[in-house]
Amino acid sequence: MQGNFTYHNPTKLVFGKDALDGLAAELAQYGPRVQLAYGGGSIKKTGLYDRVIAILREAGKEVFEDAGVMPNPTVEKLREGAAIARDNDVDLILAVGGGSVVDYAKAVGVSAHCEEDPWEKYYLRMEEPECRIVPVGCILTMAGTGSEMNGGAVITNHDSKLKIGHVFANPEVFPRFAILNPELTYTVPKYQMIAGIFDIMSHLMEQYFSGVDDSTSDYLMEGLMRSLVQASRAAVANPTDYEARSNIMWTATWALNTLVAKGKATDWEVHMIGQAIGAYTDATHGMTLSAVSPAYYRHIMPHGLEKFARFARTVWEVSVEGRTPEELAAAGIDALEAWMREIGCVMSVAELGVTDDMLEGIADATFIMEGGYKVLAREDVLSILRASK
Structure with missing residues (x-):
């Protein structure tokens, strides 16, 4: 540790x-x-x-x-x-x-x-x-x-x-x-259930893709992510599937009760961007995270290539054969995005009511964190927001 x-x-x-x-x-x-x-x-x-x-x-x-x-x-x-x-x-x-x-x-x-x-x-x-x-x-x-x-x-x-x-x-x-x-x-609307599911995934990724890693914490998170993906598919198909909903609830608790962060630096930049969007739009929190996550992770991927490749292998079971580390890492983000679309996540900030004239203000309202693979500049935030449109 x-x-x-x-x-x-x-x-x-x-x-x-x-x-x-x-x-x-x-x-x-x-x-x-x-x-x-x-x-x-x-x-x-x-x-x-x-x-x-x-x-x-x-x-x-x-x-x-x-x-x-x-x-x-x-x-x-x-x-x-x-x-x-x-x-x-x-x-x-x-x-x-x-x-x-x-x-x-x-x-x-x-x-x-x-x-x-x-x-x-x-x-x-x-x-x-x-x-x-x-x-x-x-x-x-x-x-x-x-x-x-x-x-x-x-x-x-x-x-x-x-x-x-x-x-x-x-x-x-x-x-x-x-x-x-x-x-x-069970009575939570499907849109809110999906937003909660992605919030859980985002909590795990914010701690998984970090500037300082720890093996035990990372293995715990990989298991939690795999469980969440499986349970999310079952819950979307049948929102009253008790096994699925119980696993989602249990995973949510362990994703952010401080356990898996021990021994690591953690990122939280997606949350900072998402919260800035929320301050402007009052959009559902989990969907503010889903709207910017693919663009954010593609932006920082070159700075944490080894971990993104591991994410592809262990969470999404992407085949290593015939792929360079860069191709494997990119395939992992593609798999993440495909799952997000499958379960019904918001994939664009425009869907949340973000307009071009808001982008500068959202960038100004975004707190910059230092625990991830890359410390963003304001122009990086703007680039991510534009790529999320």
């Missing part, structure tokens, strides 16, 4: 068809005041809201509703949620929904008792919390982000055209528990 590191993940996972039965035991560990965060009301249509409320009432909890969490949570919504948590001195924030709701809950948890503006402190200055942190638990209804088992929280500021993710190091920010029932993901 490369270098020195500490690995600690405090999140307790309750997984399976009966996972919601474990909620009461988790609630018993917290005080009586619970802030219930959720999105636009789909959990009410599916009946999940009523089930959760019944468990909360049975546990003797006073519930403070925090509805309307949008797919790309805004700084205004964050301030609203922080006020609910602070004014009611809540003991737990329970997030019910997908990764955006979980991200939002974590951001509220570190902001409720913060004496400074959370956007300035956590997202512009990237500081760690020094205040009391409200604990978070979650019930996941969409697989993709891995937010259920990490310290990441992405917030959008439309005024400044910025979408920024802060991966908090303090383990108190991580969800204390996550209820993972794959059946709860």
Whole structure:
């Protein structure tokens, strides 16, 4: 293993068809005041809201509703949620929904008792919390982000055209528990399911194609990618295939709970470009990643040729015979792109509403990372965006 590191993940996972039965035991560990965060009301249509409320009432909890969490949570919504948590001195924030709701809950948890503006402190200055942190638990209804088992929280500021993710190091920010029932993901629209699937793949590739590699981490990721490809095909064919949806959910968690990043440098430039696109368009996160990934990886491939060739061999089983390393690496990206088209990913930024007059601003809003095979210049970002049109 490369270098020195500490690995600690405090999140307790309750997984399976009966996972919601474990909620009461988790609630018993917290005080009586619970802030219930959720999105636009789909959990009410599916009946999940009523089930959760019944468990909360049975546990003797006073519930403070925090509805309307949008797919790309805004700084205004964050301030609203922080006020609910602070004014009611809540003991737990329970997030019910997908990764955006979980991200939002974590951001509220570190902001409720913060004496400074959370956007300035956590997202512009990237500081760690020094205040009391409200604990978070979650019930996941969409697989993709891995937010259920990490310290990441992405917030959008439309005024400044910025979408920024802060991966908090303090383990108190991580969800204390996550209820993972794959059946709860069945009601997610197919487009969102596919976006989540590609988000998982992107998380793995961001850590796999890195400036510093580690054998154990890379072998783990190759297995996760192969599993995801197989499960994605089954889920697209039959969205209620429990085996497929359970494997997708489990892969999503392990793709971004910090385990596979240990011993490696990691990239994250695709996410930076995707988040900049999201700040301009409010497009679905996973699709902002799919729209730019083929162009990005073709752009950096010459700088990580050996790894791209390995990706072709081990993940996509591309034949080595008769191919130069360059041809093999290129064939691996072709195989990735073919799979993306097969399952229904967005393949162009224009499909997301990106227009030519936005490109300069998106490039300006893209944070440049230094962990990948090539550190991009602004002109590289523009080139990738133009190639993604």
